[in-house]
Amino acid sequence: MLGKILKQFASPSALARAGVLSMNRRNRDFIMKYNLRRYYPMVDDKLRTKTLAEQFGVPVAPLIGAIRCQYEVKQFENMIRNRSGGFVIKPGHGSGGRGILVIRRHSGNSFEKNDGTLLDRVQIHRVITDILSGLYSLGGQVDYALLEECIDFSDVFRNYSYQGIPDVRVIVFRGYPVMAMIRLATKQSDGRANLHQGAVGIGLSLRNGVPRMAVQFNQPVSRHPDTGVPLRDLRVPFWKEHLELAARCADMIQLGYFGADIVLDRKRGPLLLELNARPGLAIQIANHAGLAARLERIEQLDPASHPTPEERVAFAREQFA
Numbered sequence: 001m002l003g004k005i006l007k008q009f010a011s012p013s014a015l016a017r018a019g020v021l022s023m024n025r026r027n028r029d030f031i032m033k034y035n036l037r038r039y040y041p042m043v044d045d046k047l048r049t050k051t052l053a054e055q056f057g058v059p060v061a062p063l064i065g066a067i068r069c070q071y072e073v074k075q076f077e078n079m080i081r082n083r084s085g086g087f088v089i090k091p092g093h094g095s096g097g098r099g100i101l102v103i104r105r106h107s108g109n110s111f112e113k114n115d116g117t118l119l120d121r122v123q124i125h126r127v128i129t130d131i132l133s134g135l136y137s138l139g140g141q142v143d144y145a146l147l148e149e150c151i152d153f154s155d156v157f158r159n160y161s162y163q164g165i166p167d168v169r170v171i172v173f174r175g176y177p178v179m180a181m182i183r184l185a186t187k188q189s190d191g192r193a194n195l196h197q198g199a200v201g202i203g204l205s206l207r208n209g210v211p212r213m214a215v216q217f218n219q220p221v222s223r224h225p226d227t228g229v230p231l232r233d234l235r236v237p238f239w240k241e242h243l244e245l246a247a248r249c250a251d252m253i254q255l256g257y258f259g260a261d262i263v264l265d266r267k268r269g270p271l272l273l274e275l276n277a278r279p280g281l282a283i284q285i286a287n288h289a290g291l292a293a294r295l296e297r298i299e300q301l302d303p304a305s306h307p308t309p310e311e312r313v314a315f316a317r318e319q320f321a
């Protein structure tokens, strides 16, 4: 199917006619126009996003702590000593899943990664030191390491993800959700749900969260490459809540166009994982639909038409099935 789509979309003008938003147009007409640079630090820094979300009552993946300099690295043990569950160490300014370590269990000097590999204390210290040195941050500037509780992802996704938590990406424009997909970790993506690492992306109907089309490396797939389950059977519970959480994020940051990444925790429900001021365009392939017409539809609206996140979600579910 995708081969056909790509052939049909062979030239930039054909793509534009089909309503596919190009990188140039995304940057010029949406990111530059609606996202002022001075507001980027709010979303490019994961701790700032978390703090802001807490102020606005948006639930987030629970914070354990932050390590900001080399002499604090040893404090890592104190931070997790009395915690029985798993935890995640990530660069505060990271992106694309780089530098993220997910530890699902630990006991004494033994830390078990998602794939079963065991690490000791010294190896964990090295991971943190690499993060601090800026190995994974934009432009290699010094960074801090963020420790977060490992999300206990809902049972409904168990066979849909390989050793990692799936996340729902919602594109939000002027406070309205406009397109969504779920990303599933695979063996190739090493337990992370980032598409260019090899995760599977499934476009989801905004109306009810039902799958539209699934892709891996921009090629269509019908089953999870590792577990073999048919992807069209996947259902996202608390769909409306996912969309409302995404729409509510627009009230806490001054960005007109962004992507909200949401994970479903077994006990806590949908939680905000991170926000992205330059969300990728592959979501259009996973949805077999272009973003352009949807964004134009929202641009035509009077900004006061739907003041609450609930109203904006109801409108979007009606408009963008």
Ligand SMILES: Nc1ncnc2c1ncn2[C@@H]1O[C@H](COP(=O)(O)OP(=O)(O)O)[C@@H](O)[C@H]1O
Pocket (backbone or CB within 6 Å): 061, 088, 090, 094, 095, 096, 097, 098, 100, 102, 148, 149, 150, 151, 164, 165, 166, 167, 185, 191, 192, 193, 194, 261, 273, 274
């Ligand atoms: N708290 C967590 N619990 C479990 N997995 C996580 C957690 N945080 C991140 N991950 C995994 O790592 C991936 C990338 O994390 P994210 O915070 O979105 O960073 P990035 O900006 O690098 O994409 C997520 O999609 C998820 O698969």
Ligand SMILES: [Mg+2]
Pocket (backbone or CB within 6 Å): 096, 097, 261, 274
């Ligand atoms: Mg991410």
